Amino acid sequence: MRRMKQKGRFKRWRENIKKIGRPITYKMQDKIIWLFFIFFAFFIGVAGRLFYIDSHDGDRYTKQALSQQTYITNELPYRRGTITDRKGVVLAESDKLYNLILEPAVVLSNEGKYTDRTLALIEKHFGLEDKDLRQILEDSPDSYYKVLLKEVSYDDMKSFKDEALADELVEGYSFEEVYKRDYPLKDVASHVIGYTNDGNDGTWGIEQYYNSELNGRNGKSYGYFNSEKQLTETVLDPKNGLNVVSTIDADVQAVCQKIIQQYMKEEGAENVGILVMDPNNGEIFAMASDKEFDLNNPRDLTAFYSDSEIASMKADGTTENALNKIWRNYCISDMYEPGSTFKPFTVSACLDEKAVAENSWYTCDGGEQVADMLIHCVNRNGHGNISLEQSLEFSCNDVMMQISRKLGRTEFARYQSLFGLGSKTGIDLPGEAVGMIYDEEHLNPVELATSSFGQGVSVTMLQMAAGFSSIMNGGTYYKPHIVKELTNDAGLSAEKLEPVILKKTVSAETSDFIKNALYKTVEEGTGKKARVKGYKIAGKTGTAQKIDKDENGNSVRSDVNYVVSFIGCAPYDNPQAVVYVVIDEPHVELQQNCASASVLAGRVIKQTFPLLGIYPDENADNPNTDETVTENEATIFGTDGTASGEAIDVSGAAIDAGENGVTGNAGDAADTNTETNTEGAAGQDQTLQ
Numbered sequence: 001m002r003r004m005k006q007k008g009r010f011k012r013w014r015e016n017i018k019k020i021g022r023p024i025t026y027k028m029q030d031k032i033i034w035l036f037f038i039f040f041a042f043f044i045g046v047a048g049r050l051f052y053i054d055s056h057d058g059d060r061y062t063k064q065a066l067s068q069q070t071y072i073t074n075e076l077p078y079r080r081g082t083i084t085d086r087k088g089v090v091l092a093e094s095d096k097l098y099n100l101i102l103e104p105a106v107v108l109s110n111e112g113k114y115t116d117r118t119l120a121l122i123e124k125h126f127g128l129e130d131k132d133l134r135q136i137l138e139d140s141p142d143s144y145y146k147v148l149l150k151e152v153s154y155d156d157m158k159s160f161k162d163e164a165l166a167d168e169l170v171e172g173y174s175f176e177e178v179y180k181r182d183y184p185l186k187d188v189a190s191h192v193i194g195y196t197n198d199g200n201d202g203t204w205g206i207e208q209y210y211n212s213e214l215n216g217r218n219g220k221s222y223g224y225f226n227s228e229k230q231l232t233e234t235v236l237d238p239k240n241g242l243n244v245v246s247t248i249d250a251d252v253q254a255v256c257q258k259i260i261q262q263y264m265k266e267e268g269a270e271n272v273g274i275l276v277m278d279p280n281n282g283e284i285f286a287m288a289s290d291k292e293f294d295l296n297n298p299r300d301l302t303a304f305y306s307d308s309e310i311a312s313m314k315a316d317g318t319t320e321n322a323l324n325k326i327w328r329n330y331c332i333s334d335m336y337e338p339g340s341t342f343k344p345f346t347v348s349a350c351l352d353e354k355a356v357a358e359n360s361w362y363t364c365d366g367g368e369q370v371a372d373m374l375i376h377c378v379n380r381n382g383h384g385n386i387s388l389e390q391s392l393e394f395s396c397n398d399v400m401m402q403i404s405r406k407l408g409r410t411e412f413a414r415y416q417s418l419f420g421l422g423s424k425t426g427i428d429l430p431g432e433a434v435g436m437i438y439d440e441e442h443l444n445p446v447e448l449a450t451s452s453f454g455q456g457v458s459v460t461m462l463q464m465a466a467g468f469s470s471i472m473n474g475g476t477y478y479k480p481h482i483v484k485e486l487t488n489d490a491g492l493s494a495e496k497l498e499p500v501i502l503k504k505t506v507s508a509e510t511s512d513f514i515k516n517a518l519y520k521t522v523e524e525g526t527g528k529k530a531r532v533k534g535y536k537i538a539g540k541t542g543t544a545q546k547i548d549k550d551e552n553g554n555s556v557r558s559d560v561n562y563v564v565s566f567i568g569c570a571p572y573d574n575p576q577a578v579v580y581v582v583i584d585e586p587h588v589e590l591q592q593n594c595a596s597a598s599v600l601a602g603r604v605i606k607q608t609f610p611l612l613g614i615y616p617d618e619n620a621d622n623p624n625t626d627e628t629v630t631e632n633e634a635t636i637f638g639t640d641g642t643a644s645g646e647a648i649d650v651s652g653a654a655i656d657a658g659e660n661g662v663t664g665n666a667g668d669a670a671d672t673n674t675e676t677n678t679e680g681a682a683g684q685d686q687t688l689q
Helices: 002-020 026-066 115-126 130-139 154-165 205-209 250-266 307-316 319-327 339-352 388-393 397-407 409-418 445-452 461-472 508-524 596-612
Strands: 070-076 090-102 146-152 173-182 195-197 201-203 219-225 231-236 243-246 269-277 284-289 361-364 367-370 373-376 384-387 435-438 476-478 483-487 493-496 501-504 538-549 555-570 577-586 662-665
Touching (some): 115 130, 115 146, 115 154, 154 173, 195 205, 201 205, 339 461, 339 538, 339 555, 361 388, 367 445, 373 397, 409 435, 409 445, 435 445, 461 508, 508 538, 577 596
Antiparallel strands (some): 070 219, 090 173, 219 231, 476 501, 483 493, 538 555
């Protein structure tokens, strides 16, 4: 049975093979030909229809297709915020400029009919050579974006576009907006403002501290073809940065810088700083030094060094060190020993803690025996019996040592911190130094004695000015600040920086006593050179010995190098502005007797206070003539025959600012561990007032 089934399958298979090999009949050929003609006719119809559509509606369909394609995307830069002074004077702004863009693909289109005229116009307006432009076309014929020129001015851009738009054969160019930071007043308040690097990155000053607020957000433009085959754009507008209104008065700042420049020409010093602030809210009117630099060219050293010095620095790789010395803000970044300008702090602390009374009297015999050493007063013969008020007027070290001993190291250390000494003030500027003070544990008898008259402690100008302001205004310590307000493009306020009260320092009674005592100090005491007719000035002078190295490399108190200073305010009974002047190593023979800081303070008061609306009182009880600002001010500088210099004789006192007993950041302050005996030359007493 199985064999029979297999035979049947084989038979059917042979029959199928025969069918496949059967030749095509005429009937089959007719069917194939008809199918071919049907498909051919269909193809001709489709092709004809496509030709009809292209000839009659091609533009419409092309436009519809192109309208779905993005042509180009450009980033639109934001404008970095403007920085102004308190009166609206522009200190920093971003000027709108233009980059010239060449579009080689467009220039070469239409068989290059735009090439000659377009390149000729570019050469005419911008001075680019024809051969260089043609090389760009040859190298990048398909490009739509080649930057030819950067930072083209508006006038040059407009002149080119006006002529280009009038010529139908000029195509293939565009201008994109860019911004360039500009500082119209160049070096005015350079350390306060700071500058920007590429990419709107702020460096130093307000530019750095408020970098995120000044910066905005870029926008974008998307280019499309519309139904008329014209390029249209969808624009996402950029968000500009906020504007900064500073507390600086540009006029006051410029005058302070001019005063410093004049002083540097007449006398000179290693460093000079002037700070003017409002004691009633912490606002800074001016913050100047002798190393103000051009913000439009911040890396230019030619104003400070000779060509040979610059070449030498480039050779040994120290250029950046030189630049950093110029860029740093002396008023907040450099530390020094304040000397006798510290004495109002000492007296204030003692009065507030009832360690002394306003009517206290003391005997100055020329010095104090502290531990196993004698620390001299400015007057080695002694001031005799003097009142507490006179101790400030005569700048008596002896009395300071006596009253600080009564106060004790615990309260002395607390008041140093309360006045903000040895800690950052928190000003809205980068680069603030901490300073150095002795903590309670290490305020041993010698350290307590010398700290009482401002030696052995290191401060910044801003720390001293802020603490002094609190004493002068009745005891309120305001956080110093350099910015008043942030505004938007419309000029509306985005944020107001109100004055911040951080603490109370002294009582109103103590404040009144100090103001009266310092008024007499200027009128009758060591601060006479700061007097200005019509102004009731309260102030204090200071002179501090610097640190030198002896022949063995040990740190010792210098016999020749000093920091001289003056801090004061006016009117003394209602202070409206505090002025602080510090001169580091004045270039005179006897630095300790130099009265230049008081002279400069008088100049600042006379020339800047009217700008701040603080006018002289013609009816003021100020019978003294104006000895400070004369037609020939050059004669004022130099040593003062009244021996107002303020050196100390610590006679072996160990004052080590690098010990663990000092709080704060040492920074670049010198190690003051020393044994000194500053014996003065004949007729000169080199002890501090």
